Amino acid sequence: MNIEQAARRVDDAARYASAIEQMGTSEAFQVEDAYRIQRASIALREARGERTIGIKLGFTSRAKMIQMGVDSLIWGWLTDAMLEEEGAPVDLARFIHPRVEPEVCFLTKRDIDRPLTALEALGHLEAVAPAMEIIDSRYQAFRFTLEDVIADNCSSAGLVVGAWSNRFDVLRNAGVLMRFDGRDVQVGSTAAILGDPLRSIVQASRVTSEAEVVLPAGSLIMAGAATAAQALRRGLHVQCVVSGIGQAEFTTQHEGGHVNETTRND
Ligand code: OOG
Ligand code: MG
Numbered sequence: 001m002n003i004e005q006a007a008r009r010v011d012d013a014a015r016y017a018s019a020i021e022q023m024g025t026s027e028a029f030q031v032e033d034a035y036r037i038q039r040a041s042i043a044l045r046e047a048r049g050e051r052t053i054g055i056k057l058g059f060t061s062r063a064k065m066i067q068m069g070v071d072s073l074i075w076g077w078l079t080d081a082m083l084e085e086e087g088a089p090v091d092l093a094r095f096i097h098p099r100v101e102p103e104v105c106f107l108t109k110r111d112i113d114r115p116l117t118a119l120e121a122l123g124h125l126e127a128v129a130p131a132m133e134i135i136d137s138r139y140q141a142f143r144f145t146l147e148d149v150i151a152d153n154c155s156s157a158g159l160v161v162g163a164w165s166n167r168f169d170v171l172r173n174a175g176v177l178m179r180f181d182g183r184d185v186q187v188g189s190t191a192a193i194l195g196d197p198l199r200s201i202v203q204a205s206r207v208t209s210e211a212e213v214v215l216p217a218g219s220l221i222m223a224g225a226a227t228a229a230q231a232l233r234r235g236l237h238v239q240c241v242v243s244g245i246g247q248a249e250f251t252t253q254h255e256g257g258h259v260n261e262t263t264r265n266d
Pocket of ligand 2: 056101103135224
C-alpha cells in the first residue's frame with residue numbers, strides 16, 4: 001500500500017464528492033498504515049489552508065458498531081472547514097451520501113499530552129455542548145472495513161455544535177433526541193457513549209498519546225454518536241436535544257445539493 005497515493009485517493013474523493021472503491025478489499029493493509037494514510041490526507045488538507053481544530057472518536061457506542069459492522073474504537077481529525085455554523089443552512093452539494101448523528105462535543109482548556117484518568121479528564125475540560133456530526137464515507141454504498149474507514153479520516157465531513165455548557169454533572173446519562181422536521185428519528189442516552197461520555201476524553205488521551213500527538217488547549221473532541229446515524233436529504237430541519245445540556249440545530253438547503261438518494265441507511 002502506497003501511503004501517499006492512498007491519501008490522495010481519499011482526499012480527492014472528499015474534495016470532489018466522488019465515491020471510491022474500498023481499498024482494503026483489493027489490497028490488505030494494517031491499522032497502522034490506515035492511520036498513516038489518514039495523517040497524510042490531513043497534511044494535504046493543511047497544505048490547502050485547512051486547520052485542525054480537534055479530533056473525533058468513532059464507534060464509542062454499540063448502536064454505531066452494529067449499524068456499521070465495525071467494533072473497534074477509531075479516531076480522526078476535525079478541521080475548520082468541517083465546522084458548520086449552528087442554526088444555519090448546510091449545503092449538501094459537497095457531500096456524497098451524508099448522514100447525521102447525535103453526539104456531544106467537548107472543549108478542552110489544557111493541553112492533552114498523556115493518557116488521562118477519568119478524574120483528570122474532567123480537569124482538562126472547559127465545556128460541553130450538544131452536537132451533531134455529519135459523516136460521509138468516501139466509499140461506495142457507505143461500506144468499509146476498519147482499516148478503510150480509518151484511512152478515510154473516519155468518515156468526518158461536518159459538525160454542528162450548540163451552545164457551550166458546564167453541566168458535566170448531568171452528562172453521564174442524559175436523554176438524547178434527534179429530530180427531522182420535528183419528528184423523532186433517533187432516541188437514546190449519552191450513557192450509550194462508553195457508559196459515560198467523559199470516558200471518550202480518557203480514550204482520546206490514550207489514542208493521541210499512542211500516536212504521539214499533543215492536543216492543544218482549546219481543542220474540540222467529538223465523543224462519538226449516541227445512536228445510529230440517519231441519512232440526510234435536502235430541505236430538512238435537523239435538531240439534536242441533550243436533556244439538561246441544550247440543543248443544536250441546522251437546516252439543509254432545498255436546492256443544488258448532489259445527494260445520492262439511493263444509499264441505504266443501515
Ligand atoms: C464511521 C464514523 C463513526 C461515530 O460517531 O461513531 C462515528 C462511520 O460510521 O462512517 O463517527
Ligand atoms: Mg461520529
